[in-house]
Amino acid sequence: MLRISQLVKRYGNGEPVLKGLDLEVPGESVVSIIGASGAGKSTLLRCINRLVEPSSGSIELNGVEITTLRREELRRTRRRIGMIFQGFNLVDRLSVMENVQCGRLGYIPYWRAALRRYPQEDIDRAFHLMERVGIAHYADKRADELSGGERQRVGVVRALMQDPDILLADEPTASLDPVTSRQIMELLQKLAAELHLPVLINIHNVGEAREYTERIVGMRFGKLIFDGKPEDLDQDAMDAVYSGTSEDAARQHTPNSEALAT
Amino acid sequence: MKESVADRVWTRYTSRQRWWRFFSFLIIAVGVSWSLGTIDIVWPWVWDAPAQIGDLFRRMVPPDVSNLGTILRVLIETLNIATIATFFAVILSLPVAYIAAQNTTPNRFTLWLGRFILVSSRSVNTLIWALLFVAIFGPGVLAGIVAIMFRSLGFLGKLMGEAIEEIDRRPVEALQATGASRAKVVLYAIVPQVIPTFFAVGILRWDINLRESTVLGLVGAGGIGVILQSAIDTLDWRTVATVLLAILVLVIAGEALAAWLRKKVL
Numbered sequence: 039m040l041r042i043s044q045l046v047k048r049y050g051n052g053e054p055v056l057k058g059l060d061l062e063v064p065g066e067s068v069v070s071i072i073g074a075s076g077a078g079k080s081t082l083l084r085c086i087n088r089l090v091e092p093s094s095g096s097i098e099l100n101g102v103e104i105t106t107l108r109r110e111e112l113r114r115t116r117r118r119i120g121m122i123f124q125g126f127n128l129v130d131r132l133s134v135m136e137n138v139q140c141g142r143l144g145y146i147p148y149w150r151a152a153l154r155r156y157p158q159e160d161i162d163r164a165f166h167l168m169e170r171v172g173i174a175h176y177a178d179k180r181a182d183e184l185s186g187g188e189r190q191r192v193g194v195v196r197a198l199m200q201d202p203d204i205l206l207a208d209e210p211t212a213s214l215d216p217v218t219s220r221q222i223m224e225l226l227q228k229l230a231a232e233l234h235l236p237v238l239i240n241i242h243n244v245g246e247a248r249e250y251t252e253r254i255v256g257m258r259f260g261k262l263i264f265d266g267k268p269e270d271l272d273q274d275a276m277d278a279v280y281s282g283t284s285e286d287a288a289r290q291h292t293p294n295s296e297a298l299a300t
Numbered sequence: 301m302k303e304s305v306a307d308r309v310w311t312r313y314t315s316r317q318r319w320w321r322f323f324s325f326l327i328i329a330v331g332v333s334w335s336l337g338t339i340d341i342v343w344p345w346v347w348d349a350p351a352q353i354g355d356l357f358r359r360m361v362p363p364d365v366s367n368l369g370t371i372l373r374v375l376i377e378t379l380n381i382a383t384i385a386t387f388f389a390v391i392l393s394l395p396v397a398y399i400a401a402q403n404t405t406p407n408r409f410t411l412w413l414g415r416f417i418l419v420s421s422r423s424v425n426t427l428i429w430a431l432l433f434v435a436i437f438g439p440g441v442l443a444g445i446v447a448i449m450f451r452s453l454g455f456l457g458k459l460m461g462e463a464i465e466e467i468d469r470r471p472v473e474a475l476q477a478t479g480a481s482r483a484k485v486v487l488y489a490i491v492p493q494v495i496p497t498f499f500a501v502g503i504l505r506w507d508i509n510l511r512e513s514t515v516l517g518l519v520g521a522g523g524i525g526v527i528l529q530s531a532i533d534t535l536d537w538r539t540v541a542t543v544l545l546a547i548l549v550l551v552i553a554g555e556a557l558a559a560w561l562r563k564k565v566l
C-alpha cells in the first residue's frame with residue numbers, strides 16, 4: 039500500500055512541480071499516470087524512491103514513512119522499490135547477467151559483487167525471471183548487443199530481482215517501437231498479477247494505458263485532476279488533462295520569444 | 301534601380317577591422333624581431349652548423365658496438381623504470397581521479413585537494429622532479445622511478461578524472477534506485493564505463509614514460525641517459541651513436557607495442 043499525501047516538490051525557487059499531490063495505491067493494482075510533458079509525472083515517481091528529494095509532504099509505503107528516512111534506512115527501503123526507466127539505464131559494458139544481478143546489489147556483500155560470485159539462489163532466480171521474459175539465452179551477452187525491447191526486459195528483470203514491494207515504471211515504452219511497446223506493457227501487466235505487485239506506470243500512450251491498466255491517474259501542473267477506471271476517461275477528462283497544455287507551455291516561454299521579436 | 305545596385309558596396313572587412321588587423325600583424329612582427337635581438341645568437345656558429353653536422357656525423361660513423369652488452373643492460377633498465385613507474389602511477393592516480401572528478405568527489409575540499417595534486421604534479425617537468433629526487437634518494441634508478449611517477453600522476457589523474465566526469469549518468473541513477481551502496485554503484489555503474497579509457501590512457505602514458513626515462517640519466521636518475529651523458533662527456537661520439545640508435549629502436553618498439561595493446565583493449 040502506497041499512500042502519498044500533500045506532496046510538494048519545488049526545484050530551486052521556481053514554481054513547484056508537484057503542488058500538494060495526494061495519491062493512494064492499494065496492493066496489486068496497476069496504475070497509469072498520464073499527463074503532458076512537464077506535468078510532474080517523472081518527478082512524482084522519483085520522489086517515491088527519493089532519487090528526487092521531496093520538498094514537503096508524506097510518502098508512506100507499507101507503513102514506512104519514506105520522506106524522513108536517513109541514508110542507511112533509505113537504502114534498505116530502496117531495495118524493495120523496483121524502477122524501470124525510459125532509457126533502460128543498463129550498464130552497457132556489463133553482461134546481461136551482471137546487469138540483472140545489479141538488482142541484488144543492496145543485498146549481497148561487497149566482495150561477492152566485486153568478484154561476481156553471486157549467491158546460487160540469486161543466479162537461480164535470475165535465470166527463472168529471464169526465462170519468464172524470454173532473455174535467458176542472452177545471459178552472457180553484453181547489454182549493448184541487445185535490441186531495445188530486449189534491453190527493457192533486462193531492465194524489468196533487474197527491478198524484479200530486487201524482490202520489490204512496488205514497481206515504478208517511468209515511461210517504460212517511450213523508446214520502443216509500437217509492437218515491442220505493447221509486448222512490454224503486456225509483460226508488466228502479467229508480472230504484476232503473477233507477483234501480486236502494485237505497479238505505477240508513467241505513460242504517454244493513452245491507448246496503452248486504457249488497455250493494460252485498471253486505473254488511470256491524470257496529472258496536470260503538479261496536481262491530480264483525474265483518477266478513475268479507463269472507461270471513465272472520457273473526452274472531457276482527456277481535455278482536462280491535455281488540452282491547452284501546449285499553449286500554456288508556450289505562454290510560459292513567451293518572455294524569450296518577445297525578446298526575439300523586438 | 302541602377303543606383304540601388306551600385307550602392308551595395310561589400311568589403312570583407314570594415315576599415316576599422318582592417319586597421320586592427322594591420323596593427324596586430326605589426327605587433328607580432330615587432331615582438332618576434334625584438335626577441336630575436338635579445339637572445340644572444342652567435343650567427344657565425346649558425347652558418348657553420350652544416351659543416352659541424354657533417355663533422356659530427358663523420359666522428360659518429362661507424363658506431364662503436366664494443367659496449368653493446370652494457371648498453372642493452374641499461375636499455376632494459378630504462379624500460380623497467382618506465383614500466384614500474386607507470387604501473388604505480390596508474391594505481392595512485394585512481395583515488396586522485398576519483399576525488400578530482402566533479403561527479404564523484406565527496407565534497408568541495410576533496411575536489412580542490414584532487415585538483416591541487418594534479419596541478420602540482422603537472423606543472424613540474426619530469427627532469428626537475430628527477431633533480432629533486434636525486435637530491436633526496438641519491439643518484440640511481442629509484443630517483444628516476446619516483447620522478448616519472450610524480451609527473452605521470454597528474455597526467456593520468458586528469459585524463460581519468462575527465463573520463464569519470466563524462467560517464468552516462470543514467471545507469472548510476474538506476475543502481476542508486478536499487479538501494480546499492482555508494483561503493484557498489486562505483487563498482488558496477490562507473491568502473492565499467494571508464495575502464496577502456498583507463499587502459500588507453502595508461503598505455504599512452506607508458507609510451508611517453510619510455511621516452512622520458514631515456515633522458516633521466518642526464519641528471520643522474522638512472523637509465524640509458526647515464527651512459528649517453530658519460531659518452532658525450534668523454535667525446536666518445538661512436539658510442540653516442542650506438543646509444544642513440546638503441547634509444548631509437550627502444551622507442552619505436554615501445555610505440556609499436558603501445559599501438560598493438562591499444563587495439564587489443566579498445
